[in-house]
Amino acid sequence: MAFIANIGRGIRRSVSGTAGFFRGSVQELKKVRWPNRKEMVSYTLVVLITVVLLTIFFFIIDLGIAELVKLVNK
Numbered sequence: 047m048a049f050i051a052n053i054g055r056g057i058r059r060s061v062s063g064t065a066g067f068f069r070g071s072v073q074e075l076k077k078v079r080w081p082n083r084k085e086m087v088s089y090t091l092v093v094l095i096t097v098v099l100l101t102i103f104f105f106i107i108d109l110g111i112a113e114l115v116k117l118v119n120k
Contacts, residue, residue: 081089
């Protein structure tokens with residue numbers, strides 16, 4: 047019987063823990079300094095340029111590996 051009582055306590059504790067987690071998350075999000083429009087545009091451009099450069103890099107590497115495979119298979 048004590049086992050069942052312990053399960054009940056654990057469930058109550060986890061429910062209050064979950065609510066506390068969400069309360070804490072909201073409090074932390076209120077402390078966040080959100081970027082303004084100019085910063086957001088700047089960050090977005092950095093990400094897009096990085097993605098384009100990495101895409102070109104891996105495309106060139108892929109072409110080189112494909113040519114090596116063709117040479118090996120001849």
